[in-house]
Amino acid sequence: MREVLMLCWRDTGHPQGGGSERYLEQVGTQLAARGIKVTLRTARYPGSSKRERVDGIDISRVGGRYSVYPRALAAIALGRLGIGPLRGVRPDAVIDTQNGIPFFAAVAAAAPSVVLVHHGHREQWPVAGRLVGRVGWWIESRLSPRAHRRNQYLTVSLPSAEELATLGVDRSRIAVVRNGAEPIPEGAPTGAAATRTANPRIVVLSRLVPHKQIEDALAAVARLRPRIPGLHLDVIGDGWWADNLKAGAHDLDIADAVTFHGHVDERRKHELLAAAWVHVLPSRKEGWGLAVIEAAQHGVPTIGYRSSRGLTDSIVDGVTGIIVDDIAQLSDSVGDLLDDHETRTVMGEKARARASEFSWEQTGNGVHAVLAAAAAGRHTSGLIPPFPQPRPTTTYQLPSGPVEECYMAAAKCE
Numbered sequence: 001m002r003e004v005l006m007l008c009w010r011d012t013g014h015p016q017g018g019g020s021e022r023y024l025e026q027v028g029t030q031l032a033a034r035g036i037k038v039t040l041r042t043a044r045y046p047g048s049s050k051r052e053r054v055d056g057i058d059i060s061r062v063g064g065r066y067s068v069y070p071r072a073l074a075a076i077a078l079g080r081l082g083i084g085p086l087r088g089v090r091p092d093a094v095i096d097t098q099n100g101i102p103f104f105a106a107v108a109a110a111a112p113s114v115v116l117v118h119h120g121h122r123e124q125w126p127v128a129g130r131l132v133g134r135v136g137w138w139i140e141s142r143l144s145p146r147a148h149r150r151n152q153y154l155t156v157s158l159p160s161a162e163e164l165a166t167l168g169v170d171r172s173r174i175a176v177v178r179n180g181a182e183p184i185p186e187g188a189p190t191g192a193a194a195t196r197t198a199n200p201r202i203v204v205l206s207r208l209v210p211h212k213q214i215e216d217a218l219a220a221v222a223r224l225r226p227r228i229p230g231l232h233l234d235v236i237g238d239g240w241w242a243d244n245l246k247a248g249a250h251d252l253d254i255a256d257a258v259t260f261h262g263h264v265d266e267r268r269k270h271e272l273l274a275a276a277w278v279h280v281l282p283s284r285k286e287g288w289g290l291a292v293i294e295a296a297q298h299g300v301p302t303i304g305y306r307s308s309r310g311l312t313d314s315i316v317d318g319v320t321g322i323i324v325d326d327i328a329q330l331s332d333s334v335g336d337l338l339d340d341h342e343t344r345t346v347m348g349e350k351a352r353a354r355a356s357e358f359s360w361e362q363t364g365n366g367v368h369a370v371l372a373a374a375a376a377g378r379h380t381s382g383l384i385p386p387f388p389q390p391r392p393t394t395t396y397q398l399p400s401g402p403v404e405e406c407y408m409a410a411a412k413c414e
Contacts, residue, residue, distance in 0.1 A: 001036060001092045001093065001368070001371060001372050001375050002036060002037065002092055003036060003037040003038075003039075003089070003090055003091045003092055004028070004031055004036055004037070004038050004039070004091050004092065004093055004094070004095065004371060005039050005041065005076070005086075005089055005091035005093075005094045005095070005105075005109070005111070006024055006027075006028055006038065006039065006040045006041070006057075006094075006095040006097070007040075007041050007042075007072055007094065007095065007096050007097055007103045007105055008020070008021060008024050008040065008041075008042050008097040008099070009042065009043055009065065009068050009069070009097070009099055009101075010042060010043060010045075010099075011025065011040060011042045011059060011061070012025050013045070013048060014042075014043070014045045014048075015045060015046075015238075016207070016209075016239065016240070018207045019118070019179070019287070019288070019289075019290045019291075020097065020099055020118045020287070022290065023118070023156065023179055023290075023363070024040070024095065024097060024116065025040070025054075025055070025057065026180060026182075026360040026363065026364070027095075027360075027363060027364055027367045028040060028055075028056070028057040029055040029056055029057065029360070029364075030360060030361060030363070030364020030365075030367075030368070031364060031367070031368060031371075032055065032056025032057055033056065033364075034364075034368070037058075038056060038057045038058065039057070039058045039059075039060065039086070039089050039091070040057050040058070040059045040060070041060050041062075041072045041075065041076075041086065042059065042060070042061055042068065043061060043062070043063050043064055043065065043067075043068035044061040044062060044063065044064065045061075048061050049061070050062065050085075051085070060075070060085045060086065062075065062085065069101065069103055069104075072103050072105075073103065073104070073105070073107060073108045074108075076089075076105065076108040076109050077108040080108075080110065090111075091109070091111045092111055092371075092375040093111050093112055093113075093114055093371040093372075093374050093375045094106075094109045094111050094112070094113045094114065095113075095114050095116050095154070095367075095371070096113045096114065096115050096116065097116045098115055098116065098117045098140070098144060099118070099121075100121040100124070100125070100136055100139075100140055101136060101139055101140065101144075102115055102144050102147075102148070104144075104147060106147070106148070106151065111375070112151065112152070112374045112375060112377070113148070113151045113152075113374075114151065114152045114153070114154050114370060114371060114374050115144070115148050115151055115152070115153050115154065116154045116155070117153060117154070117155050117160065117164060117287075118155065118156055118160065118287030118288070118310075119155075119157075119160045119163065119285050119286060119287035119309065119310055120140065120141075120160075120163045120164075120167070120285070121136070121137070121140055121285070122137055122140075122141070123211060123284050123285050124210075124211045124284070124285060125137045125140075127210055127211065140167075141167050145164075145167050145168045145169050146168075148169075149170075151173070152173055152175065152370060152373070152374045152379055152380065153169055153173050153174045153175065154174075154175050154176075154177060154367065154370055155174065155175075155176055155177075155287065156176065156177065156178055156179055156287045156288040156310070157176065157178065157287055157288045157309075157310045157313040157314070158176055158313050158383065159309035159310055159312055159313055160176075160287050160288075160309065160310055161174045161176050163309060171381060172379055172381045173379045173381065174381055174382075175366075175370045175380040175381060175382065175384055176382065176383045176384060177363055177366035177367050177370065177384045178288060178313075178358065178363065178366075178383075179288045179290050179293065179314075179358065179363060180358050180359045180360030180361065180362060180363035180364075181290070181293045181294065181297065181355060181358045181359060181360070182266075182360065184270050184297055184298075185266050185267050185270060187267070188266070188267045188270040188271060188274070189270065189271055189274040190274060190297075190298060191273065191274040191275075191276075191297070191298025191299040191300055191348070191352075192274075192299070195274040195275055195298075196274075196275060196276075196277060197232075197275045197276075197277070198230075199229075199230030199231070199232060200228050200230060200231045200232070200277050200338045201231075201232050201233075201234065201275060201276050201277050202217065202220075202221065202231070202232070202233045202234070202276065202277065202278050202279075202280055202334060202338075203233070203234045203235075203236065203272060203273060203275075203276035203278075203279050203280070203295070203300070204217050204233065204234070204235045204236065204237075204279070204280050204281065204282075205236045205237060205269070205273070205279065205281075205291040205294060205295065206235075206236075206237045206281065206283065206291060207237050207238070207239045208235070208237055208238055208239030208240070208241045208242045208245055209239045209240065209241050210241055211283065211284045211285055212239075212241075212282070212283045212284070213282045213283060213284050213305075214235060214241075214245050214282065215245065215248055215282075216280075216282035216327045216330060217233060217235075217280045217282055218233070218245065218248050218249050218252055218254065218258065219252065219327055219331070220280065220327070220330055220331040220334050221233045221252075221254050221257055221258065222252040222253070222254050223331045224331060224334060224335045224338075225254060225257060227335060228335065228338055228339075231257060231338070232257050232258070232259070233254075233257060233258045233259070234258075234259050234261060234272050234275075234276065235258065235259065235260045235261065236261050236264060236269055236272055236273075237261075237262070237263065238262045238263040242260065242262070245260070246260060269294075270294075270297075270298070273294060273295050273297070273298045273300060274298045276295070276298070276300050277300070277337075277338055277344065278300065278301060278302075278303065278334055278337050278338060278344065279291070279292070279295035279300045279301065279302040279303070279321075280302070280303050280304070280330070280334060281302055281303070281304040281308075281311065282304065282305060282327075282330060283304065283305065283308050283311070284305070284307065284308060285307075285308055285309065285310070286304070286308045286309070286310035286311050286314075287310045288310045288313060288314050289302075289304065289308070289310055289311045289314040289315070290314075292304070292311065292314040292315055292321065293314060293354075293355045293358055294355075295351070296320060296321075296348075296351035296352055296354060296355035297352060297355045297356075298348075298352070299345075299348035299349055299351065299352045300348055300351070301320060301321040301322070301337065301344065301347040301348050301351050302314075302315055302320075302321040302322075302351070303321060303322045303323075303324060303330060303333050303334055303337070304321070304322075304323060304324070305323070305324060305325070305330070306323045306324065306325055307325070311323065316350075316354065319347065319350050320347060320350050320351035320354050321347065321351060322337070357386070362386040365386070366384035366385075366386075369384060370384065
């Protein structure tokens with residue numbers, strides 16, 4: 001494989017960029033390190049340049065939140081004629097990132113498409129408004145599976161794969177390549193007894209948008225504060241919902257017990273994680289939950305919701321963290337872990353051990369295997385295990401049973 005074109009509505013420099021964009025760009029960096037030409041087509045944002053080269057990836061930015069889609073298709077079509085910003089781009093495979101809506105790259109591209117889906121967006125579409133939400137969900141759940149009925153799908157967790165299957169995507173075309181994790185930056189502290197704060201400290205690492213439900217973490221602090229003196233919450237991340245969350249903390253009379261750090265650099269992020277006792281991720285929906293692994297690198301267990309689906313894969317319930325069903329259980333579990341030093345420490349160290357199993361190099365290997373197979377006209381299915389070199393024929397088949405059985409089947413293979 002010589003060349004790959006990646007399509008995504010945002011890149012990591014975008015003010016609203018998150019884990020989905022990070023996954024794609026890390027994969028692109030790994031592919032570029034192999035000598036593969038990688039081009040990323042995405043939208044512009046204030047302060048961005050039209051063209052840029054980052055970590056071996058040629059980035060082409062045109063269009064906005066919605067116009068990025070038709071303009072990308074036009075650029076691909078014109079590029080095949082030797083016109084426009086994508087002229088000379090001749091990919092062997094296209095990664096079509098579906099963040100609710102795909103690019104439908106197959107309409108314009110000659111190369112096979114691999115549809116990258118982190119998770120379904122049914123629970124998030126209402127935020128876009130009633131009409132847009134209904135149209136968006138119809139595109140995601142009906143039009144896209146039909147339009148891509150012959151294309152390879154790629155997702156990041158077993159629950160997300162199961163979700164795609166419920167939408168009618170053939171399991172034989174769904175490959176799972178889990179997120180990687182970057183090493184803790186050199187010079188940054190690694191979570192240990194010496195780095196923990198003296199008083200109980202909860203941390204949330206997330207974009208501040210409605211579906212992340214940071215309000216539930218605030219409610220847990222308000223409920224636990226009378227019982228646990230000195231309790232504090234650190235919120236790492238930013239987003240357009242930030243002012244609502246700050247107002248919520250004020251309304252709950254816990255503003256003095258919450259610090260909104262906003263966007264921070266990598267070193268500061270790891271300093272805050274190293275100081276924390278427990279990580280909470282109350283998201284309504286996650287494909288995987290990269291923040292779970294980043295907290296785990298510091299021996300910090302995560303508590304999250306079963307309904308998020310993806311967290312049931314990144315968190316091993318009762319081993320590296322706790323899966324709960326509602327806000328009452330969330331509060332109780334946070335309180336119990338804060339009170340129980342031994343359980344918290346053992347759980348955190350098991351989380352740290354599991355975090356060491358993930359790397360972006362392994363993720364890049366897995367995605368390379370899926371792309372190479374697609375370029376050769378073959379489909380790949382199941383969990384792609386870690387391996388040192390690309391082996392596109394080695395996969396695990398997805399069981400037809402519940403997500404829990406699916407996870408256990410993969411765990412046995414690992």
